[in-house]
Amino acid sequence: MNLTQYFSLVDTMARMSLKADASRYFFGYIWWVLEPLLYVAVFYVVFELILQNRKEDFLVFLMVGKLTFIWFSKSVNQASRSIINSRGLVSKANISKSLFPIATVQEGLYKQLSVFLLLFAVLLFSGYGISEAWLWLFPLILVNYIVIVAACLVCAFLVCLVFDFVVMVSLGTIFLLFVSGIFWDPRGLPDPAATDLILLLNPLAFVIDAYRQILMAGVAPDGWHLLGIGAGFGLLALGMVLLLQRTSRFLALKVLTS
Amino acid sequence: MTADDIQAVAPPADDGRRVMLELRNVSHSFHARKESFEHGVHRVLDGVSLKLLEGETLGIVGRNGAGKTTMLRLMAGIFAPTSGKILRQPGASVSLLSLGLGFQPQLSGRDNALLSAMLQGFSKREAESRLEEIREFSELGQSFDEPVKTYSSGMNARLGFTTALLTKVDILLIDEVLSVGDAEFRQKAEEAMRGRLSGGRTAVFVSHAEGQVKKLCSRVVWIEDGLVRAEGDPETVLRAYRPPPVAPAPGGGSPPRP
Numbered sequence: 001m002n003l004t005q006y007f008s009l010v011d012t013m014a015r016m017s018l019k020a021d022a023s024r025y026f027f028g029y030i031w032w033v034l035e036p037l038l039y040v041a042v043f044y045v046v047f048e049l050i051l052q053n054r055k056e057d058f059l060v061f062l063m064v065g066k067l068t069f070i071w072f073s074k075s076v077n078q079a080s081r082s083i084i085n086s087r088g089l090v091s092k093a094n095i096s097k098s099l100f101p102i103a104t105v106q107e108g109l110y111k112q113l114s115v116f117l118l119l120f121a122v123l124l125f126s127g128y129g130i131s132e133a134w135l136w137l138f139p140l141i142l143v144n145y146i147v148i149v150a151a152c153l154v155c156a157f158l159v160c161l162v163f164d165f166v167v168m169v170s171l172g173t174i175f176l177l178f179v180s181g182i183f184w185d186p187r188g189l190p191d192p193a194a195t196d197l198i199l200l201l202n203p204l205a206f207v208i209d210a211y212r213q214i215l216m217a218g219v220a221p222d223g224w225h226l227l228g229i230g231a232g233f234g235l236l237a238l239g240m241v242l243l244l245q246r247t248s249r250f251l252a253l254k255v256l257t258s
Numbered sequence: 259m260t261a262d263d264i265q266a267v268a269p270p271a272d273d274g275r276r277v278m279l280e281l282r283n284v285s286h287s288f289h290a291r292k293e294s295f296e297h298g299v300h301r302v303l304d305g306v307s308l309k310l311l312e313g314e315t316l317g318i319v320g321r322n323g324a325g326k327t328t329m330l331r332l333m334a335g336i337f338a339p340t341s342g343k344i345l346r347q348p349g350a351s352v353s354l355l356s357l358g359l360g361f362q363p364q365l366s367g368r369d370n371a372l373l374s375a376m377l378q379g380f381s382k383r384e385a386e387s388r389l390e391e392i393r394e395f396s397e398l399g400q401s402f403d404e405p406v407k408t409y410s411s412g413m414n415a416r417l418g419f420t421t422a423l424l425t426k427v428d429i430l431l432i433d434e435v436l437s438v439g440d441a442e443f444r445q446k447a448e449e450a451m452r453g454r455l456s457g458g459r460t461a462v463f464v465s466h467a468e469g470q471v472k473k474l475c476s477r478v479v480w481i482e483d484g485l486v487r488a489e490g491d492p493e494t495v496l497r498a499y500r501p502p503p504v505a506p507a508p509g510g511g512s513p514p515r516p
Binding site for chain 1: 288300331334335336337338352353354356361362363365366369372374377378379381382405
């Protein structure tokens with residue numbers, strides 16, 4: 001299978017899955033934006049109305065964090081089961097098993113494009129103007145995508161090896177939800193060294209902070225740091241694609257006999 | 259589909275015909291769930307050797323659990339043998355057609371047919387151009403656009419068989435698919451298959467229906483306990499495979515069948 005066929009299959013599988021998914025629900029495609037908004041609403045009620053968060057413009061702050069984090073968490077959770085859930089196709093031909101998580105990522109990307117449009121509309125409506133810094137969105141979204149691809153490939157592989165990893169994956173995304181500064185600001189910590197440490201150790205926290213810097217403060221993120229994350233996760237993703245290719249028939253045996 | 263490390267040029271058979279695929283001393287075992295088998299290791303095939311010649315239809319018979327499906331999966335390159343070699347003519351495309359698997363249940367018959375064709379190496383446009391033919395031959399009518407999870411096993415078989423038949427693969431591996439479905443379609447499918455096979459296409463045919471094996475196959479292999487018990491013309495092998503009739507016990511009951 002050459003690269004054109006591979007990506008054509010990825011695109012076809014993603015579109016088919018979106019179509020099948022939409023046909024299951026009464027509100028169909030509306031759920032693409034409705035579900036993330038409901039998540040934001042839940043967090044808003046808890047942190048703003050119940051816990052009395054005093055942060056200025058908390059709703060926009062929360063939306064930027066949550067709507068970008070959800071792209072990561074939903075993709076990883078879905079992709080982790082993608083090979084196991086494709087027993088039908090796995091039993092049909094010797095295809096690279098990376099096809100399934102990548103198709104799930106693609107599906108998430110198509111959904112996320114509409115979520116980004118909604119987010120930008122909310123920002124403009126709330127008085128945040130478009131600045132030159134917005135150009136940084138292109139490399140930032142690309143790096144965010146690469147991080148998601150790498151994480152999805154790793155999780156799909158592990159779940160295929162030992163199904164019990166499914167529990168760890170969902171627990172891991174909840175952990176990341178708490179430590180990535182979705183509903184709290186890493187820059188608001190009393191010790192600046194702690195802020196630096198969190199942004200350094202947690203690439204997701206850096207990416208989410210970068211979205212806020214660009215969209216809310218109109219400031220460019222640290223380009224070298226962004227490049228480092230992109231390169232590191234890019235290499236990881238490439239390595240995982242090769243690993244999934246090499247272990248393709250072993251994984252098929254795992255999927256079809258477990 | 260690429261065959262990776264199983265691809266190699268098999269030497270010609272004694273009668274000069276090309277060997278499309280050869281199993282050389284192939285064994286296959288896997289670690290099943292601990293509680294299922296002794297020590298968790300399930301040995302399916304044990305030193306099996308056989309050749310598949312160009313243009314022939316090879317029948318495989320054997321009891322449930324004898325290793326027939328595993329053998330087809332090894333031939334298709336979906337599994338790797340634990341030991342031994344599988345040689346295949348370079349560039350020969352293989353498609354495995356099995357019941358119950360091979361489809362994504364949430365997708366429509368049309369989408370599944372499209373995916374199957376693309377997995378066999380067709381471009382999206384080529385695959386789409388075959389969909390109407392697949393719909394007509396499979397006689398699925400309106401159901402062609404409904405999710406496969408709503409299909410009966412007969413409808414499933416019709417879709418699977420038609421998709422594989424109408425996308426021209428060199429080696430067609432058929433697992434039990436022709437033994438379900440209504441009699442009328444079965445006859446139509448048998449005729450279509452005979453037509454294709456007389457065109458020089460090579461096939462391996464696994465079935466419990468002895469009549470079909472006799473009608474369609476030029477040679478038959480009997481697998482028992484992971485070993486080749488007999489190999490030769492259908493009449494002889496099927497006679498050996500069929501247990502001798504047992505005198506009815508007092509109180510009735512029919513003789514056991516394999």
